[in-house]
Amino acid sequence: MSVAKLKYALPACVAIAIFICITAFDGKDPEVHFVRPDGWPKPVYNFKHNPLTDDGFKLGRKLFFDPILSRDGSTSCASCHTQWSGFTHVDHSLSHGINGLKGKRNSLALFNLAWNTSFMWDGGINNLEVQPLGPITNPVEMDNTLENVVHKLDTSHAYRLRFYKAFGDSIITGQRVLKALAQFTVMFESFNSKYDKYMRHEPGGELTAQELSGLNIFRQQCATCHPEPLFTDYSFRNIGLPVDTGLNDIGRMKITGNPADSLKFKVPSLRNITASYPYMHDGRFHTLRQVLDHYTGGVVNSPTTDPKVRQPMPLTDQDKQDLIAFLQTLTDKEFLYDLRFRDYRD
Amino acid sequence: MKYFKAIGCIIWLLCWLQPALAKGHDVTIVVTPAFNGEPLILDSGRYVTPHGDKISISLFKCYITKIALFGAEGVTGSFSSSDRLVDAGDPSTDTIILHNVPDDNYHTLAFVLGVDSIENTNGANDGDLDPAKGMYWAWNSGYIMAKIEGNSAVCPTLHHAFEFHIGGYQSPYDAAQLINIKLPVPVKPTSNIIINITADVAAWFTDNLDLAKTNSIVTPGKEASDMADRYRNMFGVVHLIQQ
Numbered sequence: 001m002s003v004a005k006l007k008y009a010l011p012a013c014v015a016i017a018i019f020i021c022i023t024a025f026d027g028k029d030p031e032v033h034f035v036r037p038d039g040w041p042k043p044v045y046n047f048k049h050n051p052l053t054d055d056g057f058k059l060g061r062k063l064f065f066d067p068i069l070s071r072d073g074s075t076s077c078a079s080c081h082t083q084w085s086g087f088t089h090v091d092h093s094l095s096h097g098i099n100g101l102k103g104k105r106n107s108l109a110l111f112n113l114a115w116n117t118s119f120m121w122d123g124g125i126n127n128l129e130v131q132p133l134g135p136i137t138n139p140v141e142m143d144n145t146l147e148n149v150v151h152k153l154d155t156s157h158a159y160r161l162r163f164y165k166a167f168g169d170s171i172i173t174g175q176r177v178l179k180a181l182a183q184f185t186v187m188f189e190s191f192n193s194k195y196d197k198y199m200r201h202e203p204g205g206e207l208t209a210q211e212l213s214g215l216n217i218f219r220q221q222c223a224t225c226h227p228e229p230l231f232t233d234y235s236f237r238n239i240g241l242p243v244d245t246g247l248n249d250i251g252r253m254k255i256t257g258n259p260a261d262s263l264k265f266k267v268p269s270l271r272n273i274t275a276s277y278p279y280m281h282d283g284r285f286h287t288l289r290q291v292l293d294h295y296t297g298g299v300v301n302s303p304t305t306d307p308k309v310r311q312p313m314p315l316t317d318q319d320k321q322d323l324i325a326f327l328q329t330l331t332d333k334e335f336l337y338d339l340r341f342r343d344y345r346d
Numbered sequence: 347m348k349y350f351k352a353i354g355c356i357i358w359l360l361c362w363l364q365p366a367l368a369k370g371h372d373v374t375i376v377v378t379p380a381f382n383g384e385p386l387i388l389d390s391g392r393y394v395t396p397h398g399d400k401i402s403i404s405l406f407k408c409y410i411t412k413i414a415l416f417g418a419e420g421v422t423g424s425f426s427s428s429d430r431l432v433d434a435g436d437p438s439t440d441t442i443i444l445h446n447v448p449d450d451n452y453h454t455l456a457f458v459l460g461v462d463s464i465e466n467t468n469g470a471n472d473g474d475l476d477p478a479k480g481m482y483w484a485w486n487s488g489y490i491m492a493k494i495e496g497n498s499a500v501c502p503t504l505h506h507a508f509e510f511h512i513g514g515y516q517s518p519y520d521a522a523q524l525i526n527i528k529l530p531v532p533v534k535p536t537s538n539i540i541i542n543i544t545a546d547v548a549a550w551f552t553d554n555l556d557l558a559k560t561n562s563i564v565t566p567g568k569e570a571s572d573m574a575d576r577y578r579n580m581f582g583v584v585h586l587i588q589q
Contacts, residue, residue: 046468046469049468049469050469124485124486124487125484125485125486125487126466126467126487126488127467127468127469127470127487128469129469129470130469130470130477130482130484130487133477133482133484133487134484134485136484137484137485138484138485145478145480146477146478146482147478147479147480149478150478173472173476173478174470174476174477174478174479175470175471175472175476175477175478177478178469178470178477179469179470182469182470255486257567
């Protein structure tokens, strides 16, 4: 090849490389591809109203980690929702928000939110997009208003630029704050635990005899309320926890006003359960063993106690050990340590 | 690529010309908050309820959404982009313009007083339905469809205040009200007529409402939907004004 030809080869290669880069990335980012795993139901969340984009996701991530959402700039979403615990407040039975004030309920883990039919322990919130309004306006969490959040963000040039990138202009509205947060949180997908790999017959999914025994017991005793693959049926049930007279939390009845809903709370997913202790709506149990002991001997029967738990569960000590071994296979480290959900100071 | 550009130019041109090409005219609706027929003056302390309670009103807001006009040809379709939060404290909110209304003789104006169940459940909305407008419940999702606040010496509450924040979209306590207003004479969009409707908030205090007993409704439920059944009668008076 002559030198003259080589002269053109380098710019040509550079041009081709640039072209490939542009077409490969073309405004879309591989970070934000929502996946519906095989065999899972159709997501409830309406993505058509909020198409996911790289810039929308990143704006949501910025907002999630930014205490600017709270009245005094002290508390962010991440304060009570840390990634390595499945986005809950690990080791806190009740979370503390602004001024160290304590809430009434254990913070919920956040993942697979696209399938949630309602939000919060009492199901009072009806759509992922409006869920952040709960903590933002709660006097013991962030004690703020969405109007004030919009106002504060609007004074930030950096945020106006982020909204411009995400939504095509720099106007900051309540709707856009909420849609951006939804773009981030709806991406918290957990479907790569050892159990999932077992179900998909993938390497790393080899369950031990004890774990398999636990899975069998689980399917007999627990799966009515915690059905696979999401490990919740999103219903509200009273599982017979003795009422904490300090909190006097009536649960779902606060939303519906219906006495039949007294002491009922949302059935939580059991995915990542070992990472997201403590357990129950008020975080009263610190170990899975305590939870199982409740079902075999702690249930208090009242008019709304669920029929499924009225009789003590017939679990031997060995059954409980096997069940716990199985529940540990629901921990999804790929999700818990997914770099996309870290706090980037970008 | 050249063709793409050319097609783009044509589309852009069509978009630009669209308002000029579109058929129909604008129809203007003005909502006038009032008390017993007189324009409402906030914090004036001059009103008396049917029960005989002297009151001052400090705030009145309500949603008017899904506006539709009925003519000889039937309904024109709704003008959802005109969803409006009317605020007695902000006169700029009282005028609603419906664009590109087809020619017809319209005899009835219809709208939802409040926000329908779809808008209550489909996530974060924009414009006047943006939750940042402060007409949204965070702990039990849904819009506050109408809100009135004030005080009266008879209220045994802090600052003698009363507050009615009315909402709830779930049956049987759906607070959204479908309002049909018969126009005095049929209106043609070409005739440059303003439809002036009065929102007479005295309706909130009818059925002999006793503020000493009922002075705070701030959650969805039976009390809220009963109040919505009262205040749906706010729109008794309609004037047509020639521009």
